[in-house]
Amino acid sequence: MGTAQLTAVPEPKYWHLRTVLLRAIDSEFATGEVIPNERELSARFGVARATLRQALDQLELEGRLVRRRGIGTLVAAPRVGVPVSRREEGWPGGSEQSWQTVDCSIAPATEQLAAALNVPVGETVYTVRRVRLNQGQPVATESLHVPDSALAQLPEIRLSGTAGEAADQGRAVLRRLERLTVEGESRAVELGVAEAEQAALLQRPPGTPVLVVTSQYASGGRLAALAVATYRADTCRLTFGETGLVEVTPVPSAVRTAS
Amino acid sequence: MGTAQLTAVPEPKYWHLRTVLLRAIDSEFATGEVIPNERELSARFGVARATLRQALDQLELEGRLVRRRGIGTLVAAPRVGVPVSRREEGWPGGSEQSWQTVDCSIAPATEQLAAALNVPVGETVYTVRRVRLNQGQPVATESLHVPDSALAQLPEIRLSGTAGEAADQGRAVLRRLERLTVEGESRAVELGVAEAEQAALLQRPPGTPVLVVTSQYASGGRLAALAVATYRADTCRLTFGETGLVEVTPVPSAVRTAS
DNA sequence: GAGTGGTCTAGACCACACT
DNA sequence: GTGTGGTCTAGACCACTCG
Secondary structure: OOOOOOOOOOOOHHHHHHHHHHHHHHHOOOOOOEEOOHHHHHHHHOOOHHHHHHHHHHHHHOOOEEEEOOOEEEEOOOOEEEEOOOHHHHOOOOOHHHEEEEEEEEEEOOHHHHHHHOOOOOOEEEEEEEEEEEOOEEEEEEEEEEEHHHHOOOOOOOOOOOOOOHHHHHHHHHHHHHOOOOOEEEEEEEEEEOOHHHHHHOOOOOOOEEEEEEEEEEEOOEEEEEEEEEEEOOOEEEEEEOOOOOOOOOOOOOOOOOO | OOOOOOOOOOOOHHHHHHHHHHHHHHHOOOOOOEEOOHHHHHHHHOOOHHHHHHHHHHHHHOOOEEEEOOOEEEEOOOOEEEEOOOHHHHOOOOOHHHEEEEEEEEEEOOHHHHHHHOOOOOOEEEEEEEEEEEOOEEEEEEEEEEEHHHHOOOOOOOOOOOOOOHHHHHHHHHHHHHOOOOOEEEEEEEEEEOOHHHHHHOOOOOOOEEEEEEEEEEEOOEEEEEEEEEEEOOOEEEEEEOOOOOOOOOOOOOOOOOO
16 A cells, blocks of 8 residues: 555546547647557557557547558548538538439338328338538438428429439439428437448448438428438538627637636 | 358448347337346357447447446437527526536636637636536536626626525526627537546546537627537437427438338 | 558456345 | 446457558
């Protein structure tokens, strides 16, 4: 008991390591720089590689590190702010260049989907899949579900190009949606992980943490469309700026006052 | 090459395990039920315990499982929808019972905080810390930063009770804020991890994933307050319902059409 | 081929909750 | 005390990127 009261609260090694590494990457490394490899770091700190990796896992979840197989571990760039609230961004017709239609499928509503769209089971539902790009990199995927009955009052659109192509069909659905007057929209955000399909579109391995944004669009007193978008949690900060009155501050994630 | 094309894409074991376990908890277990312990599951599936734990980690991140030391691993309840957009919820004065003031500190703005609030370094800033409760359980913590200059035009409030108490002081600041007319607010959501202080308030271990909500409130053409709230990512689904026209659907997280 | 991160193993001990 | 999840170890091999 001679050395008592040292680290009276035995904080886990990996958590302490995270703190040490966080300070290091904040002060000694620049964005995009590679930090020493895992075997060297684990040796330097006198821990097993698995323990060191636990610390790196945390920092990666926080978006501070990026690990690339065969390359190394890099200091991540600050997260990019991605607007999701304004209709111009989330709804077809706005800054179109940020969304890119992948394909479209037509199928009768499953029980689950029918309940979410508030339509009878078996009703025809269009599903448009899109990818959102930011500076050339995919940051989100989206599945936009539109029941056929919501499009019924809208004029049909015939495409000039090769009809029948999946992506073209998706674009046709989007064009018709543009003519819809949206009276209300509500959104929900939660944490999820990307399954194989979405992970591939995001160019990330399965299990990648994502922010799942569920958007409901109301028109004519009913639910006209349901969008489920998954944003890369490591690189994205979702912004809901109703009014652009105040510029978005960088990231005061750990704002502390000396109390 | 006799057994070729079997599992041509060698999916990691832990990912496959996750899929199997997910199906199991969806079909064979009820909310709150404990699933077999890790040592038994790892034996049953013929994998090391660390590999099994990797699968459980994923499911816990998705909010499907809750692990309690000394107890076991339980099937988690569906995430609760937590409104964060409407002023009545996030701004003082609304449904007061959901937020509980912890304490308040007064300090000159640090460089970082000054930049975020757009005030000169050293200006007096009130910081009110609150905890948001949902059905008795803490779901979020918040630090609300208010520069003194934003309160200058508001009448002072003298408390009837024991003045000087930290929580009372916080409530006094909140009461004054209620009288402020807010013209604009913008929000950002990103993924983070809870540090020691916040983790304790949320009754979770450090490193717990959280959804960090940064809110800016504008008044009189300037930034009047900055709130940084951390919501438990495992139990919360943040809802941004501008208009309550459409009820929020359960969770169509993996809505798929047979394509 | 050399170096990197990703996966997996088979153990060990600890902290905690119940009985 | 017994059983649970939490941490940690010291290895091994694989998949990928590069020169």
